[in-house]
Each structure stands twice: as C-alpha cells, then as structure tokens.
Amino acid sequence: MSETLDTSAAEQLRSIIDRIERLEEEKAALAADIKEIYAEAKGNGFDTKALRKIIALRKKEPHVREEEEQILTLYRMAIGV
Amino acid sequence: MSETLDTSAAEQLRSIIDRIERLEEEKAALAADIKEIYAEAKGNGFDTKALRKIIALRKKEPHVREEEEQILTLYRMAIGV
Amino acid sequence: MSETLDTSAAEQLRSIIDRIERLEEEKAALAADIKEIYAEAKGNGFDTKALRKIIALRKKEPHVREEEEQILTLYRMAIGV
Amino acid sequence: MSETLDTSAAEQLRSIIDRIERLEEEKAALAADIKEIYAEAKGNGFDTKALRKIIALRKKEPHVREEEEQILTLYRMAIGV
DNA sequence: AACGCATAAGTAAGAC
DNA sequence: GTCTTACTTATGCGTT
Numbered sequence: 001m002s003e004t005l006d007t008s009a010a011e012q013l014r015s016i017i018d019r020i021e022r023l024e025e026e027k028a029a030l031a032a033d034i035k036e037i038y039a040e041a042k043g044n045g046f047d048t049k050a051l052r053k054i055i056a057l058r059k060k061e062p063h064v065r066e067e068e069e070q071i072l073t074l075y076r077m078a079i080g081v
Numbered sequence: 082m083s084e085t086l087d088t089s090a091a092e093q094l095r096s097i098i099d100r101i102e103r104l105e106e107e108k109a110a111l112a113a114d115i116k117e118i119y120a121e122a123k124g125n126g127f128d129t130k131a132l133r134k135i136i137a138l139r140k141k142e143p144h145v146r147e148e149e150e151q152i153l154t155l156y157r158m159a160i161g162v
Numbered sequence: 163m164s165e166t167l168d169t170s171a172a173e174q175l176r177s178i179i180d181r182i183e184r185l186e187e188e189k190a191a192l193a194a195d196i197k198e199i200y201a202e203a204k205g206n207g208f209d210t211k212a213l214r215k216i217i218a219l220r221k222k223e224p225h226v227r228e229e230e231e232q233i234l235t236l237y238r239m240a241i242g243v
Numbered sequence: 244m245s246e247t248l249d250t251s252a253a254e255q256l257r258s259i260i261d262r263i264e265r266l267e268e269e270k271a272a273l274a275a276d277i278k279e280i281y282a283e284a285k286g287n288g289f290d291t292k293a294l295r296k297i298i299a300l301r302k303k304e305p306h307v308r309e310e311e312e313q314i315l316t317l318y319r320m321a322i323g324v
Numbered sequence: 325a326a327c328g329c330a331t332a333a334g335t336a337a338g339a340c
Numbered sequence: 341g342t343c344t345t346a347c348t349t350a351t352g353c354g355t356t
Binding site: 003004005010013014017077078079 | 253
C-alpha cells in the first residue's frame, strides 16, 4: 500500500464522509423524535416496552408472525411455560 | 497527565488485563458450547429462534412475564394485531 | 389492571404507533442510503471499517478525542502493544 | 405442522433447554466477574474505556492490527483528523 | 460472496 | 453518584 492517498482519492474520501455525516445527522434527528414520542407516551401511562413489541410485531408479515407464534406456543406447551 | 505509567501501575495494568483475558477466554468457550447445542438442536429439526425465545421467557420471573404478556395482549387487542 | 383499553386510550395508542412507524420508516430509508454510500465506497476501493472509524472519530470533540488517544497510548506503551 | 410435540420431542426439547440454561448461567457468572475487575480497576484510577480498547487490540493478530491502523492513519492524514 | 440475522460491545441516559 | 437499563453500533455466523 502507498503511504498517502493521491489528491483525487482524498477528495473522494472527503465527499463520502460528508455525505454519510449529513445522513447520519438526519437519522439522529429522527431517532430523537422517536425517543420523544416514547417519552410522551410513557408520560401518558403507556408501557414503552410493550409499545416497542407492538411495533416489532407489526413489522413482520402476518403469516410469518403467525407461523412464529405457532411454533413458540408449541414449545411453550411442551415444556409448560 | 504524566507521559508514562510508573512500574507499579504498569504491573497492575498487566495483571488486570491478564485476569480479564483469562475470563474472556472461558466466556468465549461457553459461548461456543452454547452455539453448538443450538446447531445440534437445529439439526434435529428444532427452530432455534423459538428456542431462544423460550430461554428468554424462562429467565423472567413468572409474575413479571405474566404481567408483560397481559399488557401486550391488551395493546394487541386494542389495535387488532 | 382493566382487561381492555377504553376507546380514547385505544385511539391514543394507534396515534402513537402511527407516528413512530412513520418516523421509523424515514429512519430506515436514511439507514439504507448510508449503507449504499458505504457499498459504493467499498466498490471504489475504500475500506469501510476504516471509514466508520473516521466517522466515529469526527463525532468526538477534538480535546476529548485527544485525551482518549493519549490515555490509550499510555497504556499501550506500558504493556507494549 | 402438528399441534403438539410428541413425548420424545418434548423430552429432547427439555434437555436442550436445560443444557443451554446451565451454560448461560456459567457465562453470566463469568461476565459478572469481568465486570467486577473493571470496577476494581476503575477504583484504582484506571480508565475502563481505554482498558477495553487494549483488550480488543490484543485480540487481533498483530499483522491484522497493524494493517488496520495503517489504513486508518492514511485516511486520517488525507482528511486531517 | 453477499445478505440479513444475531450476538456482543460500547455508549448514553435515566432511576434510585 | 452509581448503577442499571436501553439504544446504537460493530462484528461475526449462518444462509442463500
């Protein structure tokens, strides 16, 4: 490997970093918004852990979710939990 | 801050690192054993994802688990998922 | 705990979930964009692991980063790594 | 899929879960021991964040670590961080 | 070999 | 202030 990046590569590198940082910033802003909603929900008496589970459940395709729940139920019954 | 650690501190540092590394090694060995059991279970037709959920469920205190499931069910019914 | 959520609470719940899901969607879109930039960078011969480290370094306040690096160097010299 | 596990499968399932739980317990005990060493080190004035970095560095093969550090340095110089 | 999944680690925040 | 809990990132693993 060479010891330094040539000018073109250095410019490319800067560009990549800039673009990523810009997007990361927007992503962080959204994460903050989401966090705020959870905080507000908690303030209104909702259980955030359950809220997160609901969100996760709704992300799955219905038939996938049902299949998974069926298997889990099967195992739970088998060992009595 | 000084620029180097004195001999005593350096020795202490080595000792700390050694002890942690030794324990990390044992921990990694156990993780490998666990992984092997999952692989074997999968080979026998078990669903590892469901297995992991079962293990997680059993980690919780029964009344805590029941409480959580009750809330989740409440929310699921309210929004129909 | 009551067995069902009253209408008002159910509506609130739906609203919370909707808002979070909308934001999560935007967040996922940004994450996908970021991933794409990394993939493109990789295609142009950049090392993505190093890129991520650079991004992480730049997130820190300069004096914090320097302080951390100084301590790390101190420890590295003490144990010779 | 059948609605219940036959007796043999249920026994197998119990055995799998038992074995995993036993190993998980030992693993958790080791994790607790490790945490304790970090706490003790912190009490003696060591920086745990740096300690963790040292441990991570030592996990890598020397030539891999050197290669990674070389690339990172290259990028850092190119963008001046 | 790339892709997503899953674990683990590290970091940051909140509760006691 | 500490100590846990949760969120984020990173790395490794298995799958396709």
